[in-house]
Amino acid sequence: MSKEIEVLEANEAFYRAFTARDADAMAALWSRSAPVACIHPGWDALDGRAEVIGSFRAILGTSSAPKVHCSVAAAHVVGETAFVTCHELVAGARFVATNVFTREEGAWRMIHHHSSPLGPAQPRVHRPEPELRS
């Protein structure tokens, strides 16, 4: 199996844990030895495993935790590290995410998640006139 497919499967596991509200499965997906961080939509960056896993336990522990479906995932592998870009569909809203992974004990474990709102009229093909704010 190619590394890209392995990474895409690890990415899918993240969204399965999210949608199942399974905080233990979520915790198991994140690296235990590498430095980790997380940027939830609109939030500041969380730094370190305790803070990141704590945020997911808080989010997934509520009955209103959203189901998050992943689509158009693309894996980019660089040696033993990889990042995925994908869309997240949450209650009719569309987000775009970066998920970073590293190989640890034979498995691809997450080291970073960054999710943010996707603007309107942003098909995943080519961009029209660039209009930028950053």
Place this chain on the structure above:
Amino acid sequence: MSKEIEVLEANEAFYRAFTARDADAMAALWSRSAPVACIHPGWDALDGRAEVIGSFRAILGTSSAPKVHCSVAAAHVVGETAFVTCHELVAGARFVATNVFTREEGAWRMIHHHSSPLGPAQPRVHRPEPELRS
């Protein structure tokens, strides 16, 4: 020099190129051999060097290209790959970014940039503001 400092300096170089509207310097900062991607605020993911560099040339080529100042940068190194989380200050607005780097020919080159709006009331509590300035 620690890898973290090297990575933070590469991150600063990205914002210097941005603020100087120097598209050639920007192009030189990005990897030529690894797969690259970029998510500008509100945009869908751009995939591949041609698309990513093209977007920066379009953005930096306009007289209205914003100056972007980086603060509270934190580097997370995993072997020969690293990611930085930081804030971007753009004309009074605050964004949060993920920048991913890999070591290539002795230099830390960018492989991914993801920037998105920071919500209100999100102080960066866990960081003592030790950022490198350009």
